[in-house]
């Protein structure tokens with residue numbers, strides 16, 4: 001199988017009703033088709049090879065979870081095709097669920113009141129995993145995630161970091177070749193994050209597990225994913241190497257100006273003219289940062305424009321971090337090639 005995930009023109013529309021009040025109102029809206037169509041995912045196409053680890057990113061509401069839900073068979077697409085390891089999630093259900101592991105960082109798949117190992121035992125039965133397969137695979141998972149001391153505790157007594165490590169182990173009970181992770185490190189401290197990252201790296205490198213990771217933590221993406229797919233208002237606006245994204249958009253510079261007097265964003269924008277510059281306040285209204293590309297000509301032009309229009313006390317030129325680059329893309333909603 002040369003594609004672990006194959007998606008063609010996938011679309012999900014949700015109806016948003018005009019919310020007349022009460023049950024009667026809602027019923028009338030339904031009958032009179034008084035709703036607007038919202039395209040949460042808008043005709044996306046995507047190929048993921050076995051063993052790839054991709055970061056699926058985008059602003060809140062961009063459509064990431066909706067995509068993951070369609071790829072995992074939780075939601076039915078409005079239109080388009082999904083093949084996971086060659087299977088349609090809705091048609092070959094039983095074989096399909098054994099191919100994927102899923103972790104939703106904001107939802108638990110473990111039973112709240114029973115011991116973690118009881119949850120594991122139930123999932124082992126659901127997936128029909130033999131003792132031999134379970135023992136050989138899960139001993140590595142339990143050790144790598146350091147959860148042996150947690151197995152006899154009920155989930156409700158675990159901290160978030162402890163629970164997330166158990167959730168990840170639970171998603172792997174049937175040793176799936178494909179793992180979907182939707183914000184798996186949300187709210188976790190840095191040590192737990194690092195442990196989970198190390199584990200995912202090992203899983204990917206040693207076992208060739210394909211991983212699709214959705215997160216707002218770009219340090220996770222930088223540490224784990226060479227490829228990123230970026231979604232904006234339901235559409236893919238970038239699919240490629242993270243490094244390429246950084247250089248083509250603006251693994252650029254930040255010019256931090258310290259002015260003699262307070263400035264507004266509007267007057268700075270007017271004095272520099274270029275639409276490609278994102279101006280943002282730094283420490284106070286006398287300090288502003290211009291985010292620009294690596295292009296020497298653009299940098300000298302911006303400095304020239306600023307110095308001839310304003311009195312400055314000093315300036316510093318800094319490298320732009322990935323976080324800033326991606327935030328700028330989110331803010332502008334475009335990719336400059």
Ligand SMILES: Nc1ncnc2c1ncn2[C@@H]1O[C@H](COP(=O)(O)OP(=O)(O)OP(=O)(O)O)[C@@H](O)[C@H]1O
Nearest residue numbers: 014015039040058059060061062063064065066067
């Ligand atoms: N069940 C639903 N009914 C109606 N609209 C929905 C439903 N689920 C999601 N949406 C809408 O679809 C859009 C995409 O939501 P989605 O949860 O996929 O975004 P996201 O990128 O995962 O966001 P976040 O980063 O906040 O989790 C949003 O505008 C959301 O309001």
